[in-house]
Amino acid sequence: MKKIVSFFGEPSPVFDELNRRAESYAAEKGFAYRWVPQKPFDQAQVIQCLQESDMGLIDVEPYGEEIFRAIDGKCPLLVRFGVGYDKVDLAAATRHGIAVARTTGANASGVAEMALTLILACRRELRPNRFRCIETGRWDKYIASETVGGTVGILGFGAIGRLLAKLLLGLGCTVIAYDPFPNQALAQEMGVRLVDLDELFTTSDAISVHVPYNPDTHHMVNAARLAQMKPTAVIVNTARGNIIDEDALYDALKARQIRGAGLDVYAVEPLPAESKLLELDNLILSPHFSSQTVESLWNTYKMAIDITVDFYAGNPSPHILNPEYKTRRV
Structure with a gap:
């Protein structure tokens, strides 16, 4: 029986x-399953477990040449629990004939729901009103804005962006989106208008970030883009921290250049205790947990196992990030 080893999660009743x-x-699918939590990450233990397994379900830690060299010829498949893979050296994996897959879309509902939650909270100024009213005891009448009927821009129209669009359309919002690889037919079918970055930033009442992190999207949201936003607009990020230039965002929020922002991801995680972002009263912060729902987590486990079943059945999979692994070896 082929073996799966999972390194994701930490001991708790839920996990x-x-x-x-x-x-x-x-x-049920004919695989033995073993869970070896990595809190903290122990590379030597990970290597030993992978050498004895046929698939590894991995988390956000770096996987590079040292690991891939050690498991070459032993464990031919790693599946990233989630979507981001910026800490996986795909070139090294390919050199050693190891396929790397990701569970695209499995956690889309949890992340999309969190993005909507942050948009609503920022538009209604929940955090500023806590400081203005609850903590001071002065229950003055502060006026916020509704999201219903507004224009929301989605930066990245993949699985999560599309699900968020459905939620927003249900609220009567006008939804516009930018994607570097646009699917015009799908967007039109959904009732979403694809636009360029300039229009997205200048016309949106709220912007939600859903592009993957790579060299092209590093600080994609910078001072110039933030300056294009309406002063009443908000921006939220549940993708990767370095897509937004945090220094530029701090300056924009400090100057009240935009109404507010919500972040679930950061350039450095955990967010340092000395981060100047903590000074801001118009910024909502959460601890990178948008995908941490029972439903999204189970969808991800299930998809990872299904990917493994397809891999060993010889079925083609759209989830493999480096299909050239079959032909390029050391």
Whole structure:
């Protein structure tokens, strides 16, 4: 029986139950499943476990040449628990004939719901009003704005962006989107208008970031882009921290250049205690947990196992990031 080892999650009642479900589901598919939590990450233990397994379910830690060299010829498949893979050296994996996949879309509902939550909270100025009223005891009448009926711009129209669009359309919003690889037919079918970056930033009442992080999207949201936004607009990020220039965002929020922002991701995680972002009363912060719902987590475990089943059945998979792994070796 082929073996799956999972490094994702930490011991808790929720993860204990999720991994019991994963073990049972894997067994139904003919695979043995083992959970080896990595808190903190132990590279030597990870290598040893992968050398004894046929698939590794990995988290956000770096996977590079040293790991891939050690498991060459032993574990031919790693599946990233989630979407981002910026810490995985795909070139090194390919050199050693190791396929790397990701569970695209499995956590889309959780992330989209969190993005909507942040948009609503920022538009209604929940954090500023806590400081203005609750903590001072002065319950003055502060006027905020509704999201219903407004224009929301989605930066990145992939699985999460599309699901967020459906939620927003249900609220009667006008939804516009930018994507570097636009699917015009799909957008039109959904009732979403694809626009360029200038229009997205100048016309949106709220912007939600959903592009992947790579060299092209590093600080994609910079001072110039923030300066294009309406003074009543808000921006939220549930993708990757370095897509937004945090210094530029701090300056824009400090100067009240825009109404507010919501961040679930940061350039450095955990967010340092000395971060100047903590000074701001018009910024909502959450600890990179937008995908941490029972439903999204289970969808991700299930998809990872399904990817493994397809891999060993020889079925083509759109989830593999480096299909050239089959032909390029050291």
